[in-house]
Amino acid sequence: MKKDKKIFDLIDEEKKRQKEGLELIASENYVSEDVLSCMGSILTNKYSEGYSGKRYYKGNKHIDDIEVEAIERAKKLFGAEHVNVQPYSGSPANLAVHFALLEPGDKTMGMALDAGGHLTHGFKVSISGKYYNSLSYGVDENGYIDYDQVQKLALEHRPKLIWAGFSAYSRIIDWGRFRDIADSVDAYLVADIAHVAGLIAAGLYPSPVGIADVVTTTTHKTLRGPRGAIIMCKAELGEKIDKAVFPGLQGGPHNHITAGIAVALMEASTDEFKEYAKQVILNAQTLSNELSDRGYKIISGGTDNHLFLLDVFGTTGISGEEASTILESAGITVNKNAIPNDTRKPWDPSGLRFGTPALTTRGMKESDMVKIAQWIDSALKNSKEDNLKKIREDIKEFTKNYPIPGIN
Numbered sequence: 001m002k003k004d005k006k007i008f009d010l011i012d013e014e015k016k017r018q019k020e021g022l023e024l025i026a027s028e029n030y031v032s033e034d035v036l037s038c039m040g041s042i043l044t045n046k047y048s049e050g051y052s053g054k055r056y057y058k059g060n061k062h063i064d065d066i067e068v069e070a071i072e073r074a075k076k077l078f079g080a081e082h083v084n085v086q087p088y089s090g091s092p093a094n095l096a097v098h099f100a101l102l103e104p105g106d107k108t109m110g111m112a113l114d115a116g117g118h119l120t121h122g123f124k125v126s127i128s129g130k131y132y133n134s135l136s137y138g139v140d141e142n143g144y145i146d147y148d149q150v151q152k153l154a155l156e157h158r159p160k161l162i163w164a165g166f167s168a169y170s171r172i173i174d175w176g177r178f179r180d181i182a183d184s185v186d187a188y189l190v191a192d193i194a195h196v197a198g199l200i201a202a203g204l205y206p207s208p209v210g211i212a213d214v215v216t217t218t219t220h221k222t223l224r225g226p227r228g229a230i231i232m233c234k235a236e237l238g239e240k241i242d243k244a245v246f247p248g249l250q251g252g253p254h255n256h257i258t259a260g261i262a263v264a265l266m267e268a269s270t271d272e273f274k275e276y277a278k279q280v281i282l283n284a285q286t287l288s289n290e291l292s293d294r295g296y297k298i299i300s301g302g303t304d305n306h307l308f309l310l311d312v313f314g315t316t317g318i319s320g321e322e323a324s325t326i327l328e329s330a331g332i333t334v335n336k337n338a339i340p341n342d343t344r345k346p347w348d349p350s351g352l353r354f355g356t357p358a359l360t361t362r363g364m365k366e367s368d369m370v371k372i373a374q375w376i377d378s379a380l381k382n383s384k385e386d387n388l389k390k391i392r393e394d395i396k397e398f399t400k401n402y403p404i405p406g407i408n
C-alpha cells in the first residue's frame with residue numbers, strides 16, 4: 001500500500017486511460033518493462049556532473065560504466081562518431097546545439113512550424129527564435145519540402161546553421177540535398193531525427209548520420225526509450241557539444257534515464273524491433289489510406305513514415321481543437337496541429353496529427369487500422385454523446401486484446 005494515496009490513485013487512473021483508449025499521438029509510445037525498471041531505479045539517487053572519468057562528485061564508478069555503455073550502443077546503432085547522452089530532452093538538446101555552434105544574434109534557419117517544423121528550430125516564441133536571428137522555409141503546394149526555396153533563402157540570408165527535421169512531416173527528407181545547401185553557404189547542417197529515430201535505427205528511413213554535422217534525437221518516440229535525448233556529431237565537434245550540454249546548459253545528468261536509454265538502444269538493435277518499425281509504417285499508411293478513402297484530406301496525400309497530417313477543418317468544417325476533443329470523448333487520443341499555410345491560430349488550427357508507434361507496440365496491425373478509421377470517421381460525422389459513448393465502449397472492449405508493458 002503506497003503512502004501517497006492521492007498520487008498513486010491518479011497513476012492508476014492514468015493506467016486505465018492508457019489501457020482503455022487508442023493512443024494516436026505521433027510522438028508517444030509505450031516503453032518496455034526493462035526501460036520502466038531503469039527509470040524507477042535507485043540510479044536517480046546519484047549526482048554525476050561531468051562526464052565519464054571526469055566527474056565533480058565521487059561514487060560514480062557504476063554510473064560511468066552505464067553512460068559509456070549507452071554512448072557505445074548509440075555509436076554502433078547509428079554509426080555516429082561522437083555521442084552525448086545527457087540532454088534532458090529534445091528541446092535542451094537543440095538549445096545546446098545552438099549554444100555550441102552559434103553566438104547570440106547569429107542566423108539559424110529551420111522548417112516553419114505550420115509546415116511541420118519544431119519550436120526549437122527558430123520559432124519566434126522559443127529561445128531559438130529570440131536569442132538567434134531565425135528564418136524559416138516551408139513546403140510546396142503538395143506538402144513536400146521546397147528544396148529550391150530552402151536553397152534560395154540560404155543564399156539570400158546566409159544562415160550559420162540549417163535545421164533539417166520535423167515534428168509533423170510525413171515524407172522522406174533528402175539529407176544530401178540539405179548538405180549541398182548548407183555547403184553552398186558554409187553553414188552547419190543539423191538534423192533533428194526525434195520523430196524517425198526508431199525508423200532510422202531499423203534501416204527503414206534514410207539516416208543523416210555522416211551527412212549532417214550534428215544529429216539530435218529524443219529517445220522516447222519511435223525509438224521507444226525513456227524521455228531523454230541524444231546528440232550525435234562528427235568527432236571534431238564533440239568537445240563543443242559536450243561543453244554546451246554541461247556545463248553550458250545543464251547540471252547533473254539523469255542517470256536512471258541514461259540506463260533506460262542504453263536498454264532502449266539495445267532493444268532497437270534487434271530483429272524484433274525492425275519488424276516493429278516496419279509495422280509502424282504499414283499501419284500509418286493503412287490508416288492514412290482508409291481515412292483518405294473516406295474523403296479526408298491528408299497533407300501530401302499520404303505518408304512514408306509513422307505519421308500523417310489531416311486537414312480536418314478543410315474536410316469537415318470542424319476545427320482541430322473541436323475534432324481532437326470529440327475523438328478524446330470517443331477514446332481516441334490525437335493532437336490538433338497546424339497544417340501548411342494554416343489560416344487558423346495554433347491554439348485551434350485546421351489539422352490533426354496521427355501517428356502509429358504506440359498502437360503498433362500494442363501489437364495492432366493493418367486490419368485494426370481499418371476499424372480505427374471507421375471509429376474516427378463515425379465520431380467526426382456524429383459527435384452526439386450516445387455515439388461517442390458507444391465507440392468508447394467498443395474501443396474499451398477491443399483494446400483488451402492488446403497489452404501495454406507495465407500495465408496489467
Ligand code: DSN
Nearest residue numbers: 026027090118167168
Ligand atoms: N512535442 C513533440 C511532438 O509531439 O512532436 C515534439 O517536441
